[in-house]
Amino acid sequence: xxxxxxxxxxxxxxxxxxxxxxxxxxxxxxxxxxxxxxxxxxxxxxxxxxxxxxxxxxxxxxxxxxxxxxxxxxxxxxxxxxxxxxxxxxxxxxxxxxxxxxxxxxxxxxxxxxxxxxxxxxxxxxxxxxxxxxxxxxxxxxxxxxxxxxxxxxxxxxxxxxxxxxxxxxxxxxxxxxxxxxxxxxxxxxxxxxxxxxxxxxxxxxxxxxxxxxxxxxxxxxxxxxxxxxxxxxxxxxxxxxxxxxxxxxxxxxxxxxxxxxxxxxxxxxxxxxxxxxxxxxxxxxxxxxxxxxxxxxxxxxxxxxxxxxxxxxxxxxxxxxxxxxxxxxxxxxxxxxxxxxxxxxxxxxxxxxxxxxxxxxxxxxxxxxxxxxxxxxxxxxxxxxxxxxxxxxxxxxxxxxxxxxxxxxxxxxxxxxxxxxxxxxxxxxxxxxxxxxxxxxxxxxxxxxxxxxxxxxxxxxxxxxxxxxxxxxxxxxxxxxxxxxxxxxxxxxxxxxxxxxxxxxxxxxxxxxxxxxxxxxxxxxxxxxxxxxxxxxxxxxxxx
Amino acid sequence: xxxxxxxxxxxxxxxxxxxxxxxxxxxxxxxxxxxxxxxxxxxxxxxxxxxxxxxxxxxxxxxxxxxxxxxxxxxxxxxxxxxxxxxxxxxxxxxxxxxxxxxxxxxxxxxxxxxxxxxxxxxxxxxxxxxxxxxxxxxxxxxxxxxxxxxxxxxxxxxxxxxxxxxxxxxxxxxxxxxxxxxxxxxxxxxxxxxxxxxxx
Numbered sequence: 231x232x233x234x235x236x237x238x239x240x241x242x243x244x245x246x247x248x249x250x251x252x253x254x255x256x257x258x259x260x261x262x263x264x265x266x267x268x269x270x271x272x273x274x275x276x277x278x279x280x281x282x283x284x285x286x287x288x289x290x291x292x293x294x295x296x297x298x299x300x301x302x303x304x305x306x307x308x309x310x311x312x313x314x315x316x317x318x319x320x321x322x323x324x325x326x327x328x329x330x331x332x333x334x335x336x337x338x339x340x341x342x343x344x345x346x347x348x349x350x351x352x353x354x355x356x357x358x359x360x361x362x363x364x365x366x367x368x369x370x371x372x373x374x375x376x377x378x379x380x381x382x383x384x385x386x387x388x389x390x391x392x393x394x395x396x397x398x399x400x401x402x403x404x405x406x407x408x409x410x411x412x413x414x415x416x417x418x419x420x421x422x423x424x425x426x427x428x429x430x431x432x433x434x435x436x437x438x439x440x441x442x443x444x445x446x447x448x449x450x451x452x453x454x455x456x457x458x459x460x461x462x463x464x465x466x467x468x469x470x471x472x473x474x475x476x477x478x479x480x481x482x483x484x485x486x487x488x489x490x491x492x493x494x495x496x497x498x499x500x501x502x503x504x505x506x507x508x509x510x511x512x513x514x515x516x517x518x519x520x521x522x523x524x525x526x527x528x529x530x531x532x533x534x535x536x537x538x539x540x541x542x543x544x545x546x547x548x549x550x551x552x553x554x555x556x557x558x559x560x561x562x563x564x565x566x567x568x569x570x571x572x573x574x575x576x577x578x579x580x581x582x583x584x585x586x587x588x589x590x591x592x593x594x595x596x597x598x599x600x601x602x603x604x605x606x607x608x609x610x611x612x613x614x615x616x617x618x619x620x621x622x623x624x625x626x627x628x629x630x631x632x633x634x635x636x637x638x639x640x641x642x643x644x645x646x647x648x649x650x651x652x653x654x655x656x657x658x659x660x661x662x663x664x665x666x667x668x669x670x671x672x673x674x675x676x677x678x679x680x681x682x683x684x685x686x687x688x689x690x691x692x693x694x695x696x697x698x699x700x701x702x703x704x705x706x707x708x709x710x711x712x713x714x715x716x717x718x719x720x721x722x723x724x725x726x727x728x729x730x731x732x733x734x735x736x737x738x739x740x741x742x743x744x745x746x747x748x749x750x751x752x753x754x755x756x757x758x759x760x761x762x763x764x765x766x767x768x769x770x771x772x773x774x775x
Numbered sequence: 776x777x778x779x780x781x782x783x784x785x786x787x788x789x790x791x792x793x794x795x796x797x798x799x800x801x802x803x804x805x806x807x808x809x810x811x812x813x814x815x816x817x818x819x820x821x822x823x824x825x826x827x828x829x830x831x832x833x834x835x836x837x838x839x840x841x842x843x844x845x846x847x848x849x850x851x852x853x854x855x856x857x858x859x860x861x862x863x864x865x866x867x868x869x870x871x872x873x874x875x876x877x878x879x880x881x882x883x884x885x886x887x888x889x890x891x892x893x894x895x896x897x898x899x900x901x902x903x904x905x906x907x908x909x910x911x912x913x914x915x916x917x918x919x920x921x922x923x924x925x926x927x928x929x930x931x932x933x934x935x936x937x938x939x940x941x942x943x944x945x946x947x948x949x950x951x952x953x954x955x956x957x958x959x960x961x962x963x964x965x966x967x968x969x970x971x972x973x974x975x976x
Contacts (some may be wrong), residue, residue, distance in 0.1 A: 286927040296942035523820055629917050721809065732928040735809045735816055739932055746939030753943045757950035760864075764954075767869035 251470060290418045295388035297414025302366050302402070303386045305417045310385065317385035317739055320480035323366045328352075330486045334601050339486050342377055347698040348436035349640050351607065352655045354681035357659035358385070361402065362521065363433040364389050374659065376545050376681060392430070396421040407766065425451055425461065428470040431707030437582075440546040444591060444637035445704040449544020457544045459708045475506045488701055490600035490624065491632050510531040532598075532632040536713040538702050541591040541637050547575055551586035552641035554655075555693035558669040566669065581657070581666040583642075593702055595728055597634040599624035602699070608684035616640060619652070626731040633728065637700040644675060648688035652696075655676040730738050778969045781883045786846075787968060789837050796830045797941065804938055813868045827907055834900075850885055850893045857886040864954065871956065878972055891944070906934035 280759040289295055310317055320326050329340035341359070345351045354361030355372035367387040368374060381387060384575050392402045397419050399411040403452040433439065440447030454460040460472070474483045492508035495515040506512060513533070518524040527536075544550040559580055561567040568578030575587045601623040611617055624631030644653040656677035657665045665674035671691060679687040718725040718734030726736070782790070795846065797934040803819040806812065813819065841847040864887070867875075884892060908929045909921075916922050945975040952961045964970035 317865075400899070439907065521817075523817075523824065529914055529917065609849060628920065715820070719809075719816050730930050732926070734807055734931060737931075737937060742932065742936055746936070746942070749943045750946060753946045754950075757947060760954070761950070765868055771871070 245335070256505060269553065275309050284420065289420050292418075295414065295417040295420075296413075299413035299415065299417065302389055302391065302413070303346035305413055306366075306386055306388055306390050308417065309390045309420075316390070316479060317388040320364060320388045321382070321385065322478075323480045324484070325479075326388070328363065328377075330484070332487055332602070334487070337368040337606065339603055339604060339606075339630055342410055343606055343620060345607055345652050345654070346436075346442075347641050347696045348442055348549070348645060349657065350554075350643065351605070351678075351682075353654050353655065354656040354678045355658040356380075357660070360559050362435075364392055366402075379474050381447075387650075391420065393423045393427050394420040398426060408651060412484050420617070422470055423469070423635060425470055432470075436549060438549075440544075441544060441549045443637075443700055443702075443704075444541035444548040445538065445700075445702040447542065447544060447546040447548065449546050450704065453544060453705075455708060457707075460706060470709055473511070474508045475504065478553070483703075485701060486602065488600050488703070490598045490634065491529075491630055509537075518548060529629075530632055532634045534701075534703050534706075535595060535633050535635050537594075537706050538593065538635055538704075538716075539707055539711055539713050539717075541593055541702055541705070542589045543707070545589065547587035547589045548591065548637065550588045550591065550637075550639065552639070552643075553580070553584040554644060554692075555642045556581060557581060580669060591637065592724065594638045595633050595635055595725055596622055596699070597624035597626055597628070597631040597728070598622050598634040598636075598701065599628055599631040605652060607654050607682050608651055610644065610696070611652065615654075616697045617645075619696050619698040622699045622701075632723070635702045637702060639698040639700060640695070641697075642695050643693045644671070645688065646688050647692045649686065652694075653687065653691055656681065656683050777972060779878065779880070779967055781880055781970045782876055782965055782968045784968065785836075787841055789833065789840070790965060792833055793837075796826050796833065797945065800826045801938065801942055801945070808935060808938075818857065824911065827911065831904070834904075848899050849882065850889055850896060851914065852889055852893055853886050854948060855886065857890075860885050860887045868954065874955075878970055891948075895944055899937055899944060900917055902937040903941065906930050906937060910934055 248290065249486035252613055257614065292312070294311045295305075298306050299308070306317070314685075322328050324340060327340065328342045329338065331337075332339055341352050341363075349355070349359070354376070356368060356377055360374070360377075360380075361366035363379075365382075365387040366389055367381055367384065390401055391400045391413075395416050397411075397416050400416045401411075429446070429448065432443075433446050433450060434441070435446070436442030440449075448456060450461060452463045453461045455465055458468075460466050460468040462612050472480070474481050476482065489508050493515070495510050496513075497504055497506060497511045507515075510528075510533070515528055515621070516522075516525040517533075556578065557580060559567075565595050568579040571577050573585065573587075576582075576585055578584050603621040603623060605611060605617065605619050605621075612621075622634075622636070643652060644655055646653055655665055656663055656674045657669075659667070662668065663670070663673040663675075663677035665671065668674070674690075675687065679685050702728065717723055719733065721736060723736060765767050788908065795833045795937075800823060802813060803823040806814065806819040807823060814822065858875055863872065863875050864972070867873075879886075909916075909925065910927070912919075913927060913930075916925060952965070960971060
């Protein structure tokens with residue numbers, strides 16, 4: 231019994247030793263207690279969603295709104311009798327101009343200019359794409375017109391109702407004024423914008439429910455807490471504009487130039503810009519009071535990265551692959567056809583090609599400083615494949631960058647292999663060249679290219695694999711569903727591909743680890759050998775005696 | 776044999792508290808390093824942080840104690856009897872020869888210990904402290920203007936290297952604590968303060 235003398239000794243220890251021992255216990259208990267006691271809860275904010283919805287005007291009592299109205303523009307005229315400046319305001323916003331100048335990159339963006347990896351471009355496809363423009367008058371004589379011929383200066387063309395309808399009845403139909411609902415009833419029930427009005431367009435971008443963004447789809451009309459902790463209908467019940475604050479009809483927040491890193495923190499009226507289109511606007515720069523180590527991440531990791539654990543979480547799928555190259559196949563009868571997956575999502579249509587859909591998609595993560603460089607029609611294509619239709623900028627070295635979650639849309643789209651540029655395709659229309667009607671790529675591209683400024687086209691087309699980045703900022707999960715440390719701080723975690731910097735738990739020093747363990751092993755083996763020798767010599771000595 | 780009072784109560788308190796802190800720092804640190812899963816990554820990070828501050832506070836007291844009591848002189852390296860001590864541990868100990876070095880309260884460490892503890896105090900500890908605090912305040916580097924001069928790769932690397940040295944030291948130290956006769960003598964001394972030394976001289 232080697233240790234028995236020690237044990238006896240310990241039992242008879244004096245007070246100092248006992249006191250010391252109790253102190254260690256206390257120390258360890260304190261440390262672990264604080265470490266393990268960390269919890270998160272945000273309570274007492276339930277009143278928030280109920281504020282700010284009281285109007286001082288009952289629009290039912292206003293004479294100009296009693297109607298009857300023959301068409302939308304007549305309603306607009308009535309609105310403008312009181313809201314004298316509203317049309318001017320709207321006409322200054324991107325919702326109207328479809329133009330966005332990115333001052334940092336010098337690129338002219340907006341729907342009038344860009345290409346995407348979904349439907350391609352609204353250019354030459356105004357008959358369909360103009361449905362989401364906040365204006366009337368796209369078919370002045372019953373026929374669709376080109377944006378170049380659209381009257382962007384006409385106040386009467388501003389569509390007030392598409393954003394301010396509260397009845398859910400209003401639709402901006404393709405034929406102006408061809409409504410099947412009572413415009414006066416809609417006009418007398420105008421109110422603040424809602425998830426319904428904003429979502430009417432933004433949840434259906436890319437040609438259908440949830441197609442484009444991955445973090446925006448019809449499930450957000452009435453989300454539960456798990457889907458969106460802020461918009462939860464039984465809880466905070468946030469509107470889109472609760473965060474996307476507006477001034478003079480200008481809605482803040484933009485995916486052309488998002489604020490990748492808000493360094494202002496909580497936005498106090500009179501002191502800051504009073505926009506709330508960043509998490510930090512309300513939550514501040516150190517939003518984890520009980521878990522300070524997580525606050526240390528906020529300068530390099532966007533809130534969205536941990537708090538949007540998956541895309542398309544609301545039960546709707548989002549489109550992740552769109553291969554245009556397979557479009558225009560016809561069945562044995564020479565007719566277009568479509569195929570669907572088990573959940574009813576189209577996997578092939580003769581008009582659009584092959585699709586892949588996914589729900590609960592793990593986002594992909596990249597450094598992002600808010601700047602995006604587009605490959606615009608006419609721009610020479612970069613050599614990299616898949617071609618980046620939009621290239622997000624940022625890096626670990628750039629302290630203005632943070633790690634952001636993205637939906638990466640992939641697919642194949644038409645390009646000019648001779649002139650090395652992406653092509654604008656005329657897809658929608660009732661004419662003799664639209665792809666969706668005649669299934670003839672040659673004609674459709676010729677018509678598409680003829681509609682844009684830089685219309686040169688070699689006459690040859692092929693398909694190139696492309697990808698496009700969509701930063702995620704919606705469908706914010708409750709804390710319990712957010713990512714945990716080891717989602718990233720582990721080998722093969724979510725940030726496995728984001729290399730070029732050291733990350734604890736993920737990265738090792740293989741050589742040093744090996745050498746370190748060898749050193750520890752040598753010391754231990756040396757000790758054990760020494761002990762063995764002692765025992766051996768002791769035994770020999772006893773035997774000799 | 777006679778009992779000599781070698782370790783004051785502060786020294787013993789310091790030693791054992793430091794021992795517990797370092798054991799748990801190693802356990803949590805190597806979990807953060809990704810060597811194994813024990814308490815969970817976040818818990819280990821949190822624990823490591825609290826224990827580190829515990830160690831910083833303890834060392835602040837210890838440094839003060841060393842300076843004011845003059846005990847820092849205990850670690851001044853010497854070659855006097857160094858060879859004899861080395862020969863003792865590689866040879867004499869197996870034949871129960873007497874230890875060539877006599878402890879007193881004024882020189883409580885043999886020449887080999889002095890070197891080992893000096894290495895601990897001048898290399899392992901400062902590397903751990905500096906790299907650890909920089910690591911802990913990684914988020915402040917930009918504010919402090921350190922971004923251009925440091926990379927987490929080197930800071931974490933230095934911290935990990937120091938941790939391996941610490942672990943090697945720990946293993947050797949724990950074994951050496953039992954290299955005496957009776958084998959619990961050193962341990963008892965570190966607890967009670969009294970070491971039994973042979974009479975004479």
